[in-house]
Amino acid sequence: MTPFVRHTGRVAALRRLNVDTDQIIPKQFLKRVERTGFGPCLFHDWRYRGDGSPDPAFELNRREAAGASILLAGANFGCGSSREHAVWALHEYGFRAILSESFADIFYGNCCQNGLVPARLDAVAMRELFARHERADGRYDLIVDLEAMTVADAAGFTARLTLEPYRREMLLLGLDEIGRTLLAEDRIAAYEKAREP
Amino acid sequence: MTPPRTLFDKVWEAHVVRRLPEGPELLYVDLHLVHEVTSPQAFAGLRLAGRGIRRPELTVATVDHNVSTGDRSLAVEDPISARQLEVLAENAHAFGIELFDLHSPQQGIVHVIGPELGLTQPGMVVVCGDSHTSTHGACGALAFGIGTSEVEHVLATQCLVASRPKTMEVRFDGRLPPGVTAKDMILALIGEIGTAGATGYVIEYTGEAIRRLSMEGRMTICNMSIEAGARAGMIAPDELTFDYLAGRPRAPKGEAWQRAVESWRALGSDSGSHYGTRVALDVSTLAPQVTWGTNPGMVSDITGSVPDPAGFPTEAERRAARRALEYMALEPGTPLAGLPIDRVFLGSCTNARLEDLRSAAKVVRGRTVASRVRAMVVPGSQQVKALAEAEGLDRIFRDAGFEWRNSGCSMCLGMNADVLRPGERCAATSNRNFEGRQGRGGRTHLMSPAMAAAAAVAGRLVDVREWR
Numbered sequence: 001m002t003p004f005v006r007h008t009g010r011v012a013a014l015r016r017l018n019v020d021t022d023q024i025i026p027k028q029f030l031k032r033v034e035r036t037g038f039g040p041c042l043f044h045d046w047r048y049r050g051d052g053s054p055d056p057a058f059e060l061n062r063r064e065a066a067g068a069s070i071l072l073a074g075a076n077f078g079c080g081s082s083r084e085h086a087v088w089a090l091h092e093y094g095f096r097a098i099l100s101e102s103f104a105d106i107f108y109g110n111c112c113q114n115g116l117v118p119a120r121l122d123a124v125a126m127r128e129l130f131a132r133h134e135r136a137d138g139r140y141d142l143i144v145d146l147e148a149m150t151v152a153d154a155a156g157f158t159a160r161l162t163l164e165p166y167r168r169e170m171l172l173l174g175l176d177e178i179g180r181t182l183l184a185e186d187r188i189a190a191y192e193k194a195r196e197p
Numbered sequence: 198m199t200p201p202r203t204l205f206d207k208v209w210e211a212h213v214v215r216r217l218p219e220g221p222e223l224l225y226v227d228l229h230l231v232h233e234v235t236s237p238q239a240f241a242g243l244r245l246a247g248r249g250i251r252r253p254e255l256t257v258a259t260v261d262h263n264v265s266t267g268d269r270s271l272a273v274e275d276p277i278s279a280r281q282l283e284v285l286a287e288n289a290h291a292f293g294i295e296l297f298d299l300h301s302p303q304q305g306i307v308h309v310i311g312p313e314l315g316l317t318q319p320g321m322v323v324v325c326g327d328s329h330t331s332t333h334g335a336c337g338a339l340a341f342g343i344g345t346s347e348v349e350h351v352l353a354t355q356c357l358v359a360s361r362p363k364t365m366e367v368r369f370d371g372r373l374p375p376g377v378t379a380k381d382m383i384l385a386l387i388g389e390i391g392t393a394g395a396t397g398y399v400i401e402y403t404g405e406a407i408r409r410l411s412m413e414g415r416m417t418i419c420n421m422s423i424e425a426g427a428r429a430g431m432i433a434p435d436e437l438t439f440d441y442l443a444g445r446p447r448a449p450k451g452e453a454w455q456r457a458v459e460s461w462r463a464l465g466s467d468s469g470s471h472y473g474t475r476v477a478l479d480v481s482t483l484a485p486q487v488t489w490g491t492n493p494g495m496v497s498d499i500t501g502s503v504p505d506p507a508g509f510p511t512e513a514e515r516r517a518a519r520r521a522l523e524y525m526a527l528e529p530g531t532p533l534a535g536l537p538i539d540r541v542f543l544g545s546c547t548n549a550r551l552e553d554l555r556s557a558a559k560v561v562r563g564r565t566v567a568s569r570v571r572a573m574v575v576p577g578s579q580q581v582k583a584l585a586e587a588e589g590l591d592r593i594f595r596d597a598g599f600e601w602r603n604s605g606c607s608m609c610l611g612m613n614a615d616v617l618r619p620g621e622r623c624a625a626t627s628n629r630n631f632e633g634r635q636g637r638g639g640r641t642h643l644m645s646p647a648m649a650a651a652a653a654v655a656g657r658l659v660d661v662r663e664w665r
Binding site (some may be wrong): 016017018020022023026028029030031032033034035050061074075076079080081082084085087096099102104105107109110113158164165166169177178181182184185187188192 | 214215216219221223225234235236238241248251262263275277278280282284326327328342343344345346347349350353354355356358360362392393396397421424426428465467513514516517520610611612615619629631632634635637638
């Protein structure tokens with residue numbers, strides 16, 4: 001996993017509550033046996049019309065959102081199905097961080113496993129970010145800084161972000177969680193031994 | 198004296214291998230269930246890193262998500278689905294994992310076969326790469342869904358890194374009126390607390406109404422915990438749980454059974470236990486529930502009407518409700534009873550166990566499906582199917598005009614050929630009414646099996662309590 005320390009990027013805004021993982025990556029794309037190939041299918045049924053052409057009304061299809069790597073999202077983002085394919089799709093599309101008031105639990109963990117930062121901000125900060133994005137007519141960039149634990153824009157706005165210390169460390173260092181757990185293999189073996197009847 | 202502990206506390210604490218310096222804990226997993234859709238990348242990851250499976254005998258695989266519910270003697274039609282099934286078979290063989298494949302009489306939806314085979318037992322930690330793993334909590338297990346990276350982690354280490362969640366007690370008081378079921382209880386709860394109401398929590402369901410439910414009903418409740426945001430839902434095991442598990446193929450036998458039951462009896466929450474938060478609902482006046490929107494929290498009594506988005510408290514909610522009504526093609530103020538439907542889906546890990554099929558068959562017996570409706574029954578497992586056939590339920594459904602299918606997740610998520618066409622309105626016993634979930638442009642109304650069966654016959658949503 002690539003470490004995430006600081007990232008500056010274009011912001012896209014998806015001002016919708018309870019965006020579920022079925023919307024992020026619809027089921028017809030879950031048959032792949034690889035971790036790749038999901039980016040073009042991200043938000044498929046919202047992004048493309050029935051005839052396969054991009055829907056100009058969809059937030060990510062705005063011209064200003066091209067190349068966006070930071071997503072402003074409504075509360076409870078990523079609810080529903082556990083499909084990690086949703087995170088693979090967001091990441092492959094180019095997103096490095098998602099900012100929201102709240103995330104669903106399984107999705108949140110999946111993000112951290114893939115170097116996609118799920119940063120929680122309070123409701124006031126999120127409202128301000130959506131407003132700034134709108135005022136800038138979508139030409140809005142942010143800096144997400146995991147060392148300083150802040151989100152900032154070039155006009156002087158700064159907000160604190162929240163992330164569990166363990167997750168933050170994994171993201172900052174790009175750690176392989178399995179490798180880390182296996183360092184304590186003796187503890188697992190001891191636990192197993194103690195439980196034997 | 199030790200302080201009183203909840204069911205959750207007891208199960209969690211018994212599985213902590215170590216506490217990590219940053220706070221989370223390394224939790225030991227007793228049972229890992231695997232299916233074809235969320236596992237191939239995990240096995241590929243193991244191969245890439247040259248890692249093996251720590252305890253293959255604690256992992257069980259089946260095929261359910263993408264499988265056809267049609268004739269099993271034919272080859273799988275969709276080559277991409279076939280490939281996913283083949284990959285699971287190859288992985289199970291290479292890594293020494295037991296697999297219930299399409300030709301196995303034990304095949305079924307992973308959350309139906311776990312309890313059915315007695316694999317799921319009280320006090321266990323159960324995980325699976327599927328959010329409805331919460332179902333298994335009905336047996337007194339701590340069971341939750343995980344992502345594919347975590348699947349790989351569990352395969353390699355038999356453990357999971359997890360932060361201790363908070364606990365929520367949801368107490369259902371009173372006795373259910375006739376025609377009202379476990380499905381209505383859980384939908385009412387989600388309507389009350391919202392789809393993120395229990396995020397960060399594990400729910401323990403308590404109260405008279407829970408104690409009086411069958412094991413199947415308890416599974417329905419725990420199954421939909423995730424729709425309230427809770428990763429897991431649990432119910433303390435009791436005599437009903439032990440009776441349910443006794444004699445199941447993978448349940449302990451003989452003396453081991455006696456010892457197990459004795460330890461299971463101690464799992465219930467101690468009196469005076471502390472919960473992070475508490476919610477109480479009285480079920481004695483509960484009506485059958487039907488969803489009107491695009492998440493399970495958008496739900497109403499069947500006697501109610503489509504709400505007016507203007508009545509919601511925040512702008513974000515008003516926007517969400519407007520969008521939902523637009524997608525569902527519903528006008529505010531329209532009574533839910535009477536809404537014409539095109540399809541009926543009786544199935545899923547929420548409501549496709551034997552009791553669910555019995556309750557639907559009771560409504561359908563001697564009647565016929567409305568001419569405008571295409572209705573299907575997809576049993577939760579091949580064993581459920583066989584048991585239902587042994588008592589003639591298949592004949593009741595077939596005679597009424599239902600399709601009687603083989604087991605799988607089917608139209609709950611529409612990964613196989615069972616999908617809604619754009620604009621079709623469906624009465625479904627499944628768990629998610631998300632946009633496009635059952636097929637792009639399809640409109641899903643969630644409800645109990647009896648309500649869905651009545652809707653099939655009437656060709657519109659009806660109040661099953663008024664059914665003659």
